[in-house]
Amino acid sequence: MKCPYCGYKDTKVTDKRVSQGGTGIRRRRECLNSKCEKRFTTYEKIEQIERYVIKKDGRREPFNKDKIYLGIVKACEKRNIGHDKIDSIIADIEEKIQNQKEIPTNKLGEMVMKNLKKIDKVAYIRFASVYKDFEDVEDFKDLVREVK
Missing domain, CATH: 1.10.246 (Serum Albumin; Chain A, Domain 1)
Known part of the structure; x- marks a missing residue:
């Protein structure tokens, strides 16, 4: 996952939790660029089929x-x-x-x-x-x- 602050391509997941009533995952990530090392949150959810x-x-x-x-x-x-x-x-x-x-x-x-x-x-x-x-x-x- 690309860091939104510096654009560095490598990050690590520091925490993950189920969210949105069990239909999503919230992940805390940390940039592995030694000059940045900022943390950010990403969300993953099930893609709903358009019916x-x-x-x-x-x-x-x-x-x-x-x-x-x-x-x-x-x-x-x-x-x-x-x-x-x-x-x-x-x-x-x-x-x-x-x-x-x-x-x-x-x-x-x-x-x-x-x-x-x-x-x-x-x-x-x-x-x-x-x-x-x-x-x-x-x-x-x-x-x-x-x-x-």
Whole structure:
């Protein structure tokens, strides 16, 4: 690592610690140039994969877990579902898509529905009604029959 003070190419690590919630490393370094010997800090972190969501109309937009979170919160409104459960759904989805650069919205929606169906059928129906764009009461009836 090049010294930021004198440009000398050799440095040594004097201390290193895990940082940023376990996703990074902080290193204290010392310049080995006898005329400099200054200390400085470097950080190393995991490079995040840029993920994109493929919309129904073919548009691509950056993956935003907050959108999924808000959709789940809305579906779980006035239900006895804690934010820890919602966070675990988000974590499950992120884990499943971690190596994918592109993910279609229908796959994301299906993942959310699968998780909601396990924890609360009413929240599942609420989410599905928006996600599947229900147009009439028959759509609701069909889904309720399926859930029973």
